[in-house]
Amino acid sequence: MKDKILHKIEKRDIKLSVIGLGYVGLPLATEFAKSKIQVIGYDTDDKKVEKINNGISYIKDVSSEELKKLVEEGLLSATCDSTILSEVDAILVAVPTPLSKTKDPDLSYVLKAAHDVKKHLRKGHIVSFESTTYPGTTDEIILPILEETGLKAGKDFFLAFSPERIDPGNPKYTVKNTPKLVGGVEPFSTLVVSKLYSLALLNVVPVSSAKVAEAAKLLENTFRSINIGLANEMAIMCNILGIDVWEVIEAASTKPFGFMKFYPGPGIGGHCIPIDPIYLSWKLKTFNYTARFIETATDINSNMPRYVVGRIQDALNEKAKSVKGSHILILGVAYKKDIDDLRESPILDIITILEEKGANVDYFDPHVPWVDINGKLIESKGTEPDYSSYDIVVLGTDHSAFDYEGIYKASSYIFDTRNAFRNHGIKDTEGKIVTL
Template identity: 45%
Template structure:
């Protein structure tokens, strides 16, 4: 009787919830997956190069604001989740999910250094009979062309000794309706055995899976989702600029247009794109397209429009100061309200607020900020000079000390009525005040 390949039993292990899941990277993507899988009865082993993260989790402490301590304590007390910085334990897992960042270089090219380093670590400890899944957003071909060759340096052969797949992360921090557990999971692999295995892994803890024919298709799905958002946001950003001198309110236009029950989907303008996906992912595709001699003109134009929005906001702030106080931006004192990239979370990745602060200060103003979710600006590669700046504590009197308040992030917990009442001027990039029912001559939309 012929011996069964070591990879043949992976799917059945997870169908019976006897497989152990390993998650590499315990950040905004990896940690929610760990919690969802453990809650569903899957045994989970989480890995992170920062030893403080596993230590905090074992103390029952969350380092992500949208995941409360109670959720960590609940899962840790179940005994189904262990976190570690000891990567020699990788062979204990039957499936390994790679959940690490994929940023851009300074030249807007893909930076796969985290993926490569993590894959090299796996290759050092890999054993036969494991499924490796890349979740990090990237260009079509990464799993097959970058990850697979590194793993095969171990002497193990893909498809025979281990399986390989791609499943794009779809995390939306702070979304109260959709989480890792109830968001459909796209899964792609380049052979049927791997496809069955990756589908079984995610089906053990998510509500539904969406299998596709290859890793390349799965990689393209994620890019398409985020490019769709980037392009449509660029469109409404441009419409805002076009309509403004015509005396047309883009926010009123969108509210009326979205009453059409077909053929329209509302997107909203803002101060620029933030987060780890939408500002970055389009450039992964444009870079890969050049390999095939294809120019992604539409996508690149959208990127240019979105990237220009912080400068538009800075100019509008300067104009508002001129009109309302006869005082220019040079020498003004500005309170930036909200520096997380979107409301009700503490995520600072690619936040347009950081660029705005730098641009405003370059024009001679002094800035301070208040953000109830971000007490201190963390270190970022692009905005290192802002590292360590602290949020001003909120009081209703706080706005009185500034020439203008610039609303960049529309956190729900802010009292916008008190803000407008006590501020000399409010420049609102999110329409937050009017959505809260606040109207004033001191309020300017940007």
């Protein structure tokens, strides 16, 4: 069996399914299809499935043109029918791992996917879970579900965890060239799953266990969360001290060793950085250990929207204005630049708090046509908002598409949470920009 599987991979005689065709799954499926591996994606969302089969992409990093070509060549298709899983040789799982209302890991999507795999599991199947999760999920939860079939991992089927590290919107590091960690539930699974990824990806890095791969992903994102938290607290401290935090960061970064730049901002967003560290701290709570760095960084980062609103309030106060009744334009609502993803975006919290305080808030984001603020739909202002009509323009997301010079000229007052105007070479000769 083992030689047969390795031989099949070597011959590239592999049919693959990706479960979950979202921000992670669709680029992954596309990458394998581009490497001439036939991919049949499985998703419970029939709208996504229909779009894929019509060659229409809903993910920025995948163009409709390349998707259409792969669909026409028969290399990529999608279905809502899970029976496809019994027809393929390999299954990669990229379903969501959010937090529950009580801020605990919500593994319901992973469990549903594991049960779908179990239903169709057969000898020779190669399975890799990519959804970010706490150490132990693959060994302690997924493996027992799959082995309920009577099939044994390492003998009958092969199971690994391989974290997805995709950075949406990053033109330099894509699915193809970002090193891919693979940790199997036993050594042969690590080998088989590594060889499988090598069919499409440039750099596969095997590690000794699924737990190491799970923990490595959480370390990466916890590292970011904590360092962003430090930068945010530095911004708060510098404001108290009357020092420009942006200049401090640039000054510190002239040290060529032992320092790495992180920037403050309006808070953290996306499906990863605000959530993943909590998966780690939750797991440690089951051992009666408190992950103090994670809790402190989470606390600082999640309070940034309220801090930003406080600073906007101070800025308006300088002009003898109150937040209540003021007209505020928010520039950029996506959680980071040049993308359309609103998940966990702190800018939405800023809008909510400003509205609660009685401000009239509009927004302009070329990537996001509308937002839902507590059940109320707000549309993005057209391409040329009347900047001069607002009491303050708040830069929330530093999209490249903004005309920074034009906005500077047209606005009377600006609060910049990202230092974006200076980064775009604007000299504040009129003293109308306040930065975080």
